[in-house]
Amino acid sequence: MKNSIDKIFYLNTAQNSKVTYEDLFFFIKNVNSIKTNYSFTNTKDFILNFLSSVFYNVDINLHDLNSLNSKIDSSKKLKNVSRPKSLEEIIIGIKTSKSKIKLYTSGTTGQPKEIIHNIKNLSREVREGDKFKNNIWAFAYNPTHMAGIQVLFQGLFNRNSFYDVFELTKDQIINILHSNGITNISATPTFFRLLVPIKEPIISVKNVSLGGEKSNNELQKKIKESFPNAKVLNIYASTEAGTLFSTSGNYFKISPDMREFVKIFDNELIIHKTLLGNIDKNKLMDGIWYKSGDLVDVVNKETNEFKIISRKNEMINVGGNKVNPIDVESIIDNIDGIEKSYIYGKVNSVIGNILCAKVQLRNSDLTANELRKVLMQKLPIYQIPRKIEFVHNLKLTRTGKLRRYL
Amino acid sequence: MNNKDKLLTIINEVLEGTQREKMSKIKDEYNLRLDIGFDSFDLAELTVRIEEVFDIDIFEDGIVETIEQILIKINEK
Known part of the structure; x- marks a missing residue:
């Protein structure tokens, strides 16, 4: 460990923030207060707070960007806790943590909204060993999601470096991949749809994994051309169970x-x-x-x-985020001047599906922009329909039950 | 209205729908993310709106990043 303490743990060039393994050690050693109801705004802060909570066995709720419940601030002061003496001790503490991590998933009838995981479950798929110790990651997931946490543990337990590429432009991402010898990228198909093809193939990348939404052969082909040395894996995972299987084919x-x-x-x-x-x-x-x-x-x-x-369920996958149309409809239907709404997904070349709404008004001249303005106060950004169409009679399109054409 | 003006109108519709300030003009070299501030959801909406007006999916064969690249796709059609 002596040699690698000044190794980069996390680097975000866009935000000019850098955390070495030494910084990580001192942060966790000295932290006095942990945010226990964490709404994601900044990946560096998130990771430091999250790993501190796990190390000190503090339970934590992880909310989405712009999530409805994320406004509640709560924190826990650390008193009389045993402070770590080495990075090694921190990693062992994280692996054996008793923290309960509450994650959120869009619910559908009969399915849970909140899922509480222990660290054992979240790190079930982590592989350690010499084979993994030189991995360099492009960090491309929203870190409050299951997949982001799993990648974080995979890299941390092997003392790997993470280069943040979440929400960067194509050019910025390519530049980071090229100049830092990135070996591993794990991301949603949406991330790759916005990235490939790449003119100058990136040869350092050895492993590419896709999860969170359905991928297709066309995308896989472009990924293989852009990362000619990479093994490409499709991951089947869910917020309820984490990663379950992976495959290099269909x-x-x-x-x-x-x-x-x-x-x-x-x-x-x-x-x-x-x-x-x-x-x-x-x-x-x-x-x-x-x-x-x-x-x-x-x-x-x-x-x-x-x-x-x-x-089988009716969730719509919007850029890796699962949206329950029934939840969104019930929010819209409760707005003044709205008789009934119908939410559906339309296939989109950027984010897999774009959320669309058909809305029937009741004695109202509400516009699409006004409706979206109201929804921005009530729903996370990915759950807001991007295409709103006003119709005279929605019921004509239905047969008693909501019909969905996904 | 030329294609660039039509594109400006579409971009402003996306901005307006998410309660952001409209732009008075766009330049060819503007990057959709850096200069206009679009995220992936905005880009998805942009493709739908452009498709409605120009009948072309600008992201069909890979990502476009700038105003100029969109205009090339529209004009090539």
Whole structure:
């Protein structure tokens, strides 16, 4: 450890912030107060606060950018705690932490809104060893999401460096990838759609993983051309269970050690409760199995290989964020002057799906901009419809139940 | 109205919808993220609005970053 204490842990060139492993050690050693209801604004602050909370076994709620519940400020003062003497001690403390991490997911009928995870669950997929110690990461996820936390643990436990590329321009990202010898990128398909093709292929990248939304062959092809030396993996993960499988092709495989915990029932992927965060037992089948809502097609029974066909639930994936149309409709329907609304996703080349609304007014001359202004006070940014169309009679498009054309 | 003015109108619609100040003019070299402040959701909305007016998906074969690149795509059509 002596040699690597001044190694970069986190660098954000756009915000001009840098944290070495030494800085990380001193921050956690000296921190006096931890924000326990954290709304993401700045990745460096987030990471330092988050890792401090985990090290000192403090429970923490992680909110989305612009989340509704994120305005509540709360913090915990650290008193009479045992302070770490080395970075090694910090990493061991984080691995064995008793902290409970509350994450949020958009709920749909019968599914949880809040998921509480322990560190063991969140770091289940972390791999350590010599093979991983020279990895250099481009950090491309929203760090308050499951995938962001998993990448953070993967890199930290192997003392890797992170270069933040979240929300940067294509040129800025390419520049960072080229000049820092980045080896690993884990991001949503939306991130890659905005990045590739790249004129001058980046040869340092060895591993690319995609998660959070469905990818397609066209995108995979462009990624392989841009990162010719990279192994490209698709990850199946959820806020409820974290990463479960990965594949370099279109088919996922349930590994032998997972077969007890992940099964296919009635063509639906079901997940054993031991792999889940803390969720309401009443929402589980037989009190044991969580129904993922993902319908699969088993292509090889012997090897347990399957392909994801569709998502049974009606969530719309907007740039890696899952939006429940029913939640958004109920917010819109409660606004003065609105009779009824209908939310749907339209396929979009940038973010996978763009959120659209059809709205029927009631004695009102509300405009689309006025409606969006009201919604900005009530919903996180990705849940606000970007295309609003006023219609005379919405009911004509329905058959009793909401019909969705995803 | 020429294509650049139409594009300015579309960009201002996106800005207005998210309660940001409209722009009085755009320059060819403006970067959509850096100079106009668009995030990925704004870019997605921009593609939809441009498609409605010009019947072209500007992001179909990869990302465009500047006003000039959008105008080239529109004019090539």
